[in-house]
Amino acid sequence: MADEAGLEAGQAAPILDISGGANQIGVRAYNERLVMSLVRRHGSLSKAEIARRSGLSAQTVTVIMRVLEKEGLLIRGQPMRGRVGQPSVPMMLNPDGAFSFGVKIGRRSASLVLMDFVGTIRHEVTRTYPYPLPQPLLDFIVSGMAELEGRMSAAERRRVAGVGIAAPFELWSWAEETGAPEEEMAAWRKADLHADVAALVPYPVFLENDATSACAAELVFGVGSQYPDFVYFFIGSFIGGGIVLNSSLFSGRSGTAGALGPLPVQNRQGKTVQLLKIASIFVLENLLRDHGHDSQPLWYSPRNWVDYGEPLEIWIQDAAAALAQAIVASASVIDFSAAVIDGGFPDWVRRRLVDATRAAVQSLDLQGVLMPDIVEGAVGHQARSIGGASLPLFSRYLLDQNVLFKELQ
Numbered sequence: 001m002a003d004e005a006g007l008e009a010g011q012a013a014p015i016l017d018i019s020g021g022a023n024q025i026g027v028r029a030y031n032e033r034l035v036m037s038l039v040r041r042h043g044s045l046s047k048a049e050i051a052r053r054s055g056l057s058a059q060t061v062t063v064i065m066r067v068l069e070k071e072g073l074l075i076r077g078q079p080m081r082g083r084v085g086q087p088s089v090p091m092m093l094n095p096d097g098a099f100s101f102g103v104k105i106g107r108r109s110a111s112l113v114l115m116d117f118v119g120t121i122r123h124e125v126t127r128t129y130p131y132p133l134p135q136p137l138l139d140f141i142v143s144g145m146a147e148l149e150g151r152m153s154a155a156e157r158r159r160v161a162g163v164g165i166a167a168p169f170e171l172w173s174w175a176e177e178t179g180a181p182e183e184e185m186a187a188w189r190k191a192d193l194h195a196d197v198a199a200l201v202p203y204p205v206f207l208e209n210d211a212t213s214a215c216a217a218e219l220v221f222g223v224g225s226q227y228p229d230f231v232y233f234f235i236g237s238f239i240g241g242g243i244v245l246n247s248s249l250f251s252g253r254s255g256t257a258g259a260l261g262p263l264p265v266q267n268r269q270g271k272t273v274q275l276l277k278i279a280s281i282f283v284l285e286n287l288l289r290d291h292g293h294d295s296q297p298l299w300y301s302p303r304n305w306v307d308y309g310e311p312l313e314i315w316i317q318d319a320a321a322a323l324a325q326a327i328v329a330s331a332s333v334i335d336f337s338a339a340v341i342d343g344g345f346p347d348w349v350r351r352r353l354v355d356a357t358r359a360a361v362q363s364l365d366l367q368g369v370l371m372p373d374i375v376e377g378a379v380g381h382q383a384r385s386i387g388g389a390s391l392p393l394f395s396r397y398l399l400d401q402n403v404l405f406k407e408l409q
Helices: 025-042 047-054 058-070 134-149 154-158 182-189 193-198 210-221 281-290 310-333 347-361 383-396 401-405
Strands: 074-076 091-093 099-105 109-116 121-128 160-167 205-209 230-235 239-245 248-250 264-266 272-274 338-343 373-376
Touching: 025 047, 025 058, 025 091, 047 058, 058 074, 099 134, 099 210, 099 383, 109 134, 109 383, 121 134, 121 383, 134 193, 154 160, 160 193, 160 210, 160 383, 193 205, 205 210, 205 383, 210 230, 210 239, 210 248, 210 338, 210 383, 230 310, 264 310, 281 310, 310 338, 310 347, 338 347, 347 373
Parallel strands: 099 160, 160 205, 230 338, 338 373
Antiparallel strands: 074 091, 099 109, 109 121, 230 239, 239 248, 264 272
């Protein structure tokens, strides 16, 4: 696929806000992106289905599909025989068609993943720490990429689209809550993570807020196809989130719409505090210490927590009560079809938290509120890494979800 001229490394390609494709040479790259985005959204599509959904002519679709297949971005599925005529051949994204690195930077751990074109994590390396500092993280990214590149073939390395970083903004904030020394965390005030990584790696680099990245992963690879509008909560060291409207991320004028952590809620003592001071994993970490448990395993592997008994149940109930208030408040502003809850913990913890949140909502005054479905996220603890890894792929190959929402039916 031809790259758009005049774009700097790491800069997203412009998105044309039209409902379908156009049969003009000047928008060939756009039409190629549109075809691949439609195939990604639906899993597989025939030439006739692509033409109908995109508004492109059958001849244009045929030419585009031949080019994308030759470039290794699309592959043919098994022919499907209909009642009349030639069998229909579905086209699918080639998992080996493109790769990207995704970096998740958290306040207790970092991970680096290699993701393929259909969103599957091929390899992963992780690092835990008491608190994040710029230089050790840069060292981890460089060494981790070298390790993952060593597991790839030369052909696969040539298909790397870039590096996407999902990181909390203002990492120097909340040092007190996590026990990090403020004087060391202040190094983040002068750090330029995007520029520093770009100077060390041979690929385009993209940077996005970690919770926004997780929300994007849920939109693209999770429940996004079922709910065109949803409010999203991701519980990491600190809770964050995102907002999806018309199947597109809504970031607001400053890019911080859907941060959600600062939402005011009441704790069990009736005091108004921010949501992040109740429904965040650092709160569970402190509870475990107070009950004499080792809290370090929380960060070793989010999928392998043990049941900590009473302190875990206290945290789940408190977090659920706070989430219930936040969901009702959100639904009072926008009539979301769903509230999606996910986080850096095992599926069984997520299930208990969602069940407890549904129960907690019933104790609130819901008069005049059209409640959304309260559902589990489908991406899981790797949502931030997957969201980060998605940034280069969308910039180079795919289209904004808002365009697909308008596809012709």
